[in-house]
Amino acid sequence: MITLLEVLSPVNKLVINRINGKFLDDRLLLGIKNKMITGEQWFRNPENWYGITAFANPFKTPYSELRILFENEDELKPLLNNTLKIFYGIGIAETETLIVRWDLENNKYAEVIGIDAIDTFVNNFVQILRNLKQNYPKGKILFRGINDIFENLNKNDLLFSRSKFENATHVCFGNTVGNFEQQKEIFNIFQKNMNKGDFLLLGIQLNKFPKKILSEYANNVLFEKLILNSIKFDGELYWKYNENDNRVEAWFGDILAFQSKKYDLKKLLEFVQSFNLYSLKTFEHQEFAVVLLRKEKE
Numbered sequence: 001m002i003t004l005l006e007v008l009s010p011v012n013k014l015v016i017n018r019i020n021g022k023f024l025d026d027r028l029l030l031g032i033k034n035k036m037i038t039g040e041q042w043f044r045n046p047e048n049w050y051g052i053t054a055f056a057n058p059f060k061t062p063y064s065e066l067r068i069l070f071e072n073e074d075e076l077k078p079l080l081n082n083t084l085k086i087f088y089g090i091g092i093a094e095t096e097t098l099i100v101r102w103d104l105e106n107n108k109y110a111e112v113i114g115i116d117a118i119d120t121f122v123n124n125f126v127q128i129l130r131n132l133k134q135n136y137p138k139g140k141i142l143f144r145g146i147n148d149i150f151e152n153l154n155k156n157d158l159l160f161s162r163s164k165f166e167n168a169t170h171v172c173f174g175n176t177v178g179n180f181e182q183q184k185e186i187f188n189i190f191q192k193n194m195n196k197g198d199f200l201l202l203g204i205q206l207n208k209f210p211k212k213i214l215s216e217y218a219n220n221v222l223f224e225k226l227i228l229n230s231i232k233f234d235g236e237l238y239w240k241y242n243e244n245d246n247r248v249e250a251w252f253g254d255i256l257a258f259q260s261k262k263y264d265l266k267k268l269l270e271f272v273q274s275f276n277l278y279s280l281k282t283f284e285h286q287e288f289a290v291v292l293l294r295k296e297k298e
Contacts, residue, residue: 003161004111004142007129015122015145018152024117027149028231036256037231039179040117040149043091044230050092052222064288065095065173065203072283072290077102079280079292080199084111084168086158088150089176090121093128095203099171100129104136111142111163119147150189158193170194173203178247178261183271191275191295200277200293207246207262208287214241217248217260224250227258265289 005014024044031037043049069076080099087096096114103110114125122145129141146157158168170190180186190200205213217223218239227237227250237250237257250258269279272293281292 004113004144004163007112007126007133007141007143011123011126014126014143015119015147017119018146018148019117031231032255035254036181037258039176042179042227042230042258043118043121045226046118046120048222048226048229052220052226064285065290066098068203068283068285068288068290069095069098071285072281073102075281076292077106080169080201081106082165083199084113084160084163084165086113086115086168086170086193087125088115088170088172089174090114090116090125091174093121093125095173096125096171097128097132099169099201100141101132101135104132104139104141108136108139109141109164110139111160111165113144113146113158113160115146115148115150115153117147117149122147150186153189153193155193155195167195167197167199169199169201171201173201175203175205175260175262177202177204178263179259180261181256181259183261187272187275187277191277194295196295196298198295199280200295202291202293204263204265204268204289204291205260206284206287206289207264210241210243210246210262213262213287214239214248217250228252231257233257262287263289265291 024040027038028041031041085099090096100110100112114122116122126145129143133139133141142162170193177186194200224237233252235252237252240249242249246262246264248260249256265282276295276297277293278296279291280294283290
């Protein structure tokens with residue numbers, strides 16, 4: 001069972017480090033052998049990701065998702081209030097920070113678990129929350145960081161003592177769900193970690209403008225650098241849009257070096273029902289959407 005500690009506690013008490021560079025190197029070698037690189041590898045040079053999200057992210061996460069959240073705050077805040085927030089994949093954490101701020105505004109209190117395969121993102125999230133707390137001096141943030149891949153998680157990791165809340169909101173932004181080649185894999189992870197009545201809040205990119213989306217990836221030298229530097233390949237990527245799977249792909253020879261699925265919203269909402277997840281709210285802006293689901297039964 002995880003005890004949530006106040007966010008001002010020492011970082012080494014707040015963050016559980018379960019993986020390291022050797023683990024990720026071994027995963028990379030396995031990916032090369034299997035001709036498919038898994039998503040955690042693309043972010044192993046975090047400074048490149050910070051640069052891309054500031055200026056040239058094809059998904060435009062800090063802008064599109066934040067806009068949706070700001071515009072629909074009055075609908076979302078009451079639904080998500082009084083729940084533990086569990087963030088799958090933290091990155092630069094702008095959207096995550098906004099949701100924690102909602103809790104501090106409503107209750108002067110937040111409970112947060114942040115999960116990422118890159119320890120830099122987890123550690124920086126701690127500092128972001130500390131900065132946020134300065135704006136709410138009477139507020140309290142209980143936090144636990146987990147430096148691990150999603151596949152290693154189990155429900156016991158997300159059990160917590162000292163909690164005031166009965167349910168959790170599981171949050172996965174930045175089209176991170178699209179990084180999984182097998183969609184059943186990521187939604188099985190959510191399902192097994194969620195309890196009845198828990199929420200799942202997703203940020204996704206829709207498949208409305210495939211040619212435009214592909215161009216934003218293929219003509220982005222910073223994004224290509226992010227991939228090649230992280231997986232230690234020296235050469236050029238070949239970009240394509242896989243129409244059968246609605247997926248942007250980057251190939252290095254016969255190795256699928258990068259993939260990002262884009263979604264038909266109606267089909268996604270039908271698909272997730274097989275995992276006992278049902279749609280409560282959907283919000284769209286251009287080719288982006290934020291979807292709120294709830295687990296109805298075990």
